[in-house]
Amino acid sequence: MLRVEALRVDYGPIKAVRSVDLYVEQGEIVALLGANGAGKSSLLNAVAGLVPAAAGTIEFEGRRLAGWPAERVLRSGIALVPEGRRVFPRLSVRDNLRLGGASQRDHALRARTQEAMLDIFPVLRQRLGQEAGTLSGGEQQMLAVARALMSSPRLLLLDEPSLGLAPIFVQEIFALLERLRSGGTTILLVEQNVHLALGIADRGYLMATGQIEAEGDARQLRESGGIEQAYLGVGVGA
Secondary structure (H helix, E strand, O other), X not given: OEEEEEEEEEEOOEEEEEEEEEEEOOOOEEEEEEOOOOOHHHHHHHHOOOOOOOEEEEEEOOEEOOOOOHHHHHHXXXXXXXXXXXXXXXXXXXXXXXXXXXXXXXXXXXXHHHHHHHHHOHHHHHOOOOEHHHOOHHHHHHHHHHHHHOOXXXXXXXXXXXXXXXXXXXXXHHHHHXXXXXXXXXXXXXXXXXXXXXXXXXXXXXXXXXXXXXXXXXXXXXXXXXXXXXXXXOOOXX
């Protein structure tokens, strides 16, 4: 479904992503792991069209995306949930959802999709008229995911969905990701919580200093001795 080959992302003299190859097959959850500054977010942003690729190719469902603007990437079937949620705090939950579905021209389908999101996230139904900035961190993360799903993406990119959340919300978010996969959504997941990520992922990649250092199925990576200390600098469950 998604193939990235020899991808490079530069910020001036800084090489954030260095000749990365990875792929995501339809129906998978693929975890992208690594310490802060490893280049994970830059890779997601390049796939989503938010930053340009300095070199390499990004191919989605047989079409090359490099150079496409973010709106066109979104319309092609890829949605990003960025790190830090980034909901529109002064807008209501309803308006945040409407903005997420703006790329969907079929108004009836957009209404049905919003209703489906409110079924998946019943707390958002209770908060429809409330400003998004007044929601709890966990509720804002749910809104960010629901907003991304409003475009009916076939590939969902998630950047640190558990960051800063209470454990109960973390468990809810990860349970949701498994349900989304069961419903046919393919997911590329950036996540610092190694064991939670590999617990739901089919495969994983480990990034360090802008490069892929290891890859394999989730069980292989979970059983790799010293993976957290060697690459992530965190302990189990951190």
